[in-house]
Amino acid sequence: DAGVIQSPRHEVTEMGQEVTLRCKPISGHDYLFWYRQTMMRGLELLIYFNNNVPIDDSGMPEDRFSAKMPNASFSTLKIQPSEPRDSAVYFCASSQSTSGRTYFGPGTRLTVT
């Protein structure tokens, strides 16, 4: 298995622009998580899905952030409009509920100028 795939790996954008991050989870996994990591705040859970349904989005910072999972093999995290404080590494992770083993993608390093 290729593991969790994320794209792009790096994104540099200007304040106010829309940013879309993409994730392909491991096949057969029924949970998908979006995390954000910064030096100051560490690893923060933004939102997670179970069987493509959003379960808890309480970690989403504000309405500028939205996430979708249209099918079992694809999810997006969108930021519109982006702000410099959104600069961070965004990780997607997936797991099987039967084991809890959760695997992370390589992350998308977002820089908003």
Place this chain on the structure above:
Amino acid sequence: QKEVEQDPGPLSVPEGAIVSLNCTYSNSAFQYFMWYRQYSRKGPELLMYTYSSGNKEDGRFTAQVDKSSKYISLFIRDSQPSDSATYLCAMWGNRLAFGKGNQVVVIP
């Protein structure tokens, strides 16, 4: 009280020393316990996984879980410079809850 507590202080040890890391938790619903290793500018990598109280060994790594005390530990024997990384504990109930992580530096 946070669900998972991990003292985020950095740890520097000489090569060959034993590294000891630990986390406490408050949620009795946690069923699975994991340790992740994260190298600089990389994603967290699942290092150890266990679901029962007791010890689990994998090479130089030992994960220990004490459900009665709600306490988990990770030991690294004969530490190597390549073990220098951030180690995060994580626990699964119906989602994954993480500790803050410990930055470990193994000095040659």
